[in-house]
């Protein structure tokens with residue numbers, strides 16, 4: 201796989217000028233395109249990094265470096281390569297979550313947004329897991345192993361994302377709805393909110409509406425976010441939202457953002473919402489992330505319609 205000098209520099213955490221210098225000195229093999237641009241084979245680059253004792257992420261993938269780099273570049277164009285999806289599944293099953301964390305760092309360096317990685321790659325991996333489990337090709341233990349390994353990655357990601365929380369930033373209360381045990385979507389949203397500068401009061405799984413509102417009141421949060429999957433009946437999702445709004449009727453106005461695979465069905469029942477103007481539905485973390493970033497940046501906070 202051939203890389204530009206710029207891509208090679210990104211992978212070695214260095215400047216393009218160093219790549220040029222190493223190539224000119226003959227330490228790093230390179231070819232030249234007809235247009236006069238340098239091209240470096242990924243295999244040569246990793247061999248050079250190893251021989252030079254560089255501590256760079258691209259070495260973490262070992263023989264999977266090409267799958268990882270090619271896969272991240274394809275993700276940038278919105279496509280998941282089957283090879284990357286398969287590699288990620290194997291890493292997760294084989295206690296190699298650190299490789300998935302390295303992949304998230306690589307994606308960031310190559311300017312692939314985290315929401316895209318979550319929606320397309322991790323979402324795709326878990327969808328496959330669900331399908332394999334449903335047709336009996338995957339045991340419950342294997343499904344749990346995958347989920348826990350992804351959560352390991354997300355907890356590590358969260359610790360990093362919290363560095364971005366802005367001083368004095370508003371709080372978002374986040375969790376999964378009552379009787380909802382699927383927490384991965386909420387954990388992803390948690391990292392995205394922190395990256396976007398929001399403070400998050402994360403309540404975890406199966407949270408009663410009263411407790412969402414309790415934290416909303418304690419923190420004066422302008423937003424309650426929760427995750428509801430397809431395993432929850434849509435009318436229950438609507439009931440939960442209405443209950444939140446009712447319990448919070450004495451508090452400062454807040455909006456409700458609901459995401460997860462239960463959203464498409466719940467959205468169809470929007471007419472049963474008591475205050476539809478305060479409720480926002482999201483089917484992907486990409487859609488949500490853009491909205492959360494712009495809400496914070498413009499301070500046009502999420503409850504516009506209320507005022």
Ligand code: B12
Nearest residue numbers: 319326330380381382383384385427431459460461482488
């Ligand atoms: C892992 C898993 C579990 C794990 C969860 C572990 C954990 N700690 O989270 C466990 C074992 C607990 C579990 C339990 C059950 N599960 Co389950 N589970 C799954 C599986 C394989 C993956 C779910 C997942 O995490 N996906 C990855 C995340 C990232 O995707 P996501 O949740 O859709 O989130 C994305 C977006 O929706 C969005 N998003 C999500 N939340 C939010 C929130 C906000 C605010 C925003 C903005 C965006 C957003 O962003 C995410 C990134 O794109 C799915 C298969 C599938 N296709 O989803 C089945 C699946 C959801 N489960 C299913 C079932 C049936 C169950 C059980 C009922 C099984 C049982 N008989 O006990 C229980 C229900 C428990 C409960 N009460 O909630 C079915 C539901 C089918 C249906 N129509 O009802 C599925 C679809 C499997 C299948 N093919 O049959 N499950």
